[in-house]
Amino acid sequence: MTHDEYIGLDASSLAATVRAGDVTAVELLDIALARLEELNPALNAVVRLMEEDARAAAQSVDREAVFAGVPFLAKDLHSRYAGHPTSGASRLTAGLVAKHDSELVKRLRKTGVSVFGKTNLPEFGLVPFSESELWGPCRNPWDIDRTPGGSSGGAGAAVGAAIVPMAGGGDGGGSIRIPASCCGLFGLKPTRGRVPTGPDDGQMWRGFSVEHVLTRSVRDSATMLDATHGPDAGAPYEIAPPERPFLDEVTSDPGRLLIGWTTEPTLGSDVHPDCVAAVEDAARLLTELGHDVRPAAPTVEGPAFARAFLLMIASEVGADITDAENALGRRARRSELEPTTWALGLLSTALSAKEVANAMRTMERTGRSVGSFFTEYDLLLTPTLATPPARIGELAPTPTEQFQLRVLGTLGSGRLIKMAGLLDEAAKDAFDFTPWTPLYNMTGQPAMSVPLYWNGDDLPIGVHFAARFGHEATLLRLAGQLERARPWFDRLPGLARGGAGS
Numbered sequence: 001m002t003h004d005e006y007i008g009l010d011a012s013s014l015a016a017t018v019r020a021g022d023v024t025a026v027e028l029l030d031i032a033l034a035r036l037e038e039l040n041p042a043l044n045a046v047v048r049l050m051e052e053d054a055r056a057a058a059q060s061v062d063r064e065a066v067f068a069g070v071p072f073l074a075k076d077l078h079s080r081y082a083g084h085p086t087s088g089a090s091r092l093t094a095g096l097v098a099k100h101d102s103e104l105v106k107r108l109r110k111t112g113v114s115v116f117g118k119t120n121l122p123e124f125g126l127v128p129f130s131e132s133e134l135w136g137p138c139r140n141p142w143d144i145d146r147t148p149g150g151s152s153g154g155a156g157a158a159v160g161a162a163i164v165p166m167a168g169g170g171d172g173g174g175s176i177r178i179p180a181s182c183c184g185l186f187g188l189k190p191t192r193g194r195v196p197t198g199p200d201d202g203q204m205w206r207g208f209s210v211e212h213v214l215t216r217s218v219r220d221s222a223t224m225l226d227a228t229h230g231p232d233a234g235a236p237y238e239i240a241p242p243e244r245p246f247l248d249e250v251t252s253d254p255g256r257l258l259i260g261w262t263t264e265p266t267l268g269s270d271v272h273p274d275c276v277a278a279v280e281d282a283a284r285l286l287t288e289l290g291h292d293v294r295p296a297a298p299t300v301e302g303p304a305f306a307r308a309f310l311l312m313i314a315s316e317v318g319a320d321i322t323d324a325e326n327a328l329g330r331r332a333r334r335s336e337l338e339p340t341t342w343a344l345g346l347l348s349t350a351l352s353a354k355e356v357a358n359a360m361r362t363m364e365r366t367g368r369s370v371g372s373f374f375t376e377y378d379l380l381l382t383p384t385l386a387t388p389p390a391r392i393g394e395l396a397p398t399p400t401e402q403f404q405l406r407v408l409g410t411l412g413s414g415r416l417i418k419m420a421g422l423l424d425e426a427a428k429d430a431f432d433f434t435p436w437t438p439l440y441n442m443t444g445q446p447a448m449s450v451p452l453y454w455n456g457d458d459l460p461i462g463v464h465f466a467a468r469f470g471h472e473a474t475l476l477r478l479a480g481q482l483e484r485a486r487p488w489f490d491r492l493p494g495l496a497r498g499g500a501g502s
Contacts, residue, residue, distance in 0.1 A: 043158070049117045159214050193231070243473070
């Protein structure tokens with residue numbers, strides 16, 4: 001198989017070639033490794049290799065497995081691979097080696113993929129760009145001066161560059177959908193509780209975070225969800241299983257859907273004209289396909305939601321640091337964490353139980369309001385992001401902000417950080433880039449970013465759809481229809497086509 005043939009097939013088709021005996025899993029792995037060697041210096045998408053494990057898996061692959069022999073990359077956060085570190089892009093946790101596979105990893109391995117590396121991300125997955133101090137900036141294959149997004153930025157860059165046809169991601173505030181938008185990919189965030197989190201976690205980020213994959217084709221995403229969904233032992237709750245395989249939904253007629261649409265930001269402030277144009281274009285396409293598309297949006301008190309969401313994040317960061325300290329058997333050092341992470345950890349020590357409970361109630365009330373909207377509408381269409389992919393460094397704290405964070409961190413007082421208004425200041429601009437995606441992490445509803453639009457600079461601009469709780473089927477039916485109406489699979493950046501052996 002040539003590199004041109006490799007990048008012309010999705011994961012489902014690559015597995016079919018292995019089953020047919022046209023190519024071996026080892027040959028596919030060699031192609032992926034060659035592409036990685038050629039392209040990763042420009043992208044910094046993959047930060048750890050797991051080649052020995054991958055070769056062992058490829059050599060003993062079950063050729064009847066659904067993704068037999070497909071090269072795969074894992075995000076270096078949450079999912080644990082026995083014998084390998086899960087760094088979370090932090091100096092604090094860079095050396096912590098997993099003692100066992102997480103449940104999701106066990107299910108993923110059964111699909112037959114060859115997991116040969118781990119991808120770049122921001123520290124603890126906290127921000128929507130991937131420029132950690134540990135691993136350095138990850139770059140977008142459509143323009144290496146721009147971010148592939150985050151927190152699953154390395155996954156987005158690797159799939160966007162066709163190093164692999166799909167890669168693992170996690171989404172706590174948009175972290176699958178953001179890089180999907182930036183890199184011209186399909187990104188589905190499943191419903192809360194759809195994908196297992198055990199055996200080490202009950203809920204991740206109070207249930208806001210869920211793992212899945214970034215893909216170039218809709219059917220790959222659906223097939224992987226078929227292989228991995230369902231509760232595991234000790235799950236805090238179970239949701240209704242799908243009525244039929246998710247893969248069947250991709251080729252099913254979605255019928256006439258009632259779709260609300262808006263370009264008004266739920267959070268943040270301004271929206272770039274390219275992102276508005278992408279939604280208006282999608283609304284026209286949906287109308288042509290026979291859907292009822294109307295201007296509409298749920299009512300959300302943005303500032304209160306933003307503050308509550310960030311307060312929750314601060315409390316979770318504090319708990320993450322404590323977990324790391326328990327695993328290491330010592331206290332964390334300020335030099336082991338980035339200024340923002342350290343400051344959030346300190347802030348968590350100054351938050352009262354009442355404040356955390358009030359924040360949770362604010363978010364739960366918001367969820368009720370949003371849920372009411374979806375009793376009438378099947379879907380909501382918005383931009384995925386407020387701007388095209390940002391330039392490297394553009395979303396990071398300014399030097400002045402970094403200095404202030406370091407000073408406050410040196411003082412070592414969460415109360416001082418709280419008095420300085422860090423949380424309130426962060427809440428004002430934290431969601432300027434991502435005004436829509438975090439809402440559906442909080443509500444637990446499924447949502448997806450679909451690559452239907454490229455701007456005048458040939459940068460991908462994703463459009464975002466959210467559905468009722470538990471209704472991935474509605475999203476996948478529509479995604480399949482959109483993929484057939486306006487195919488995007490063969491639209492690749494020049495960097496991907498110029499890779500090794502092409």
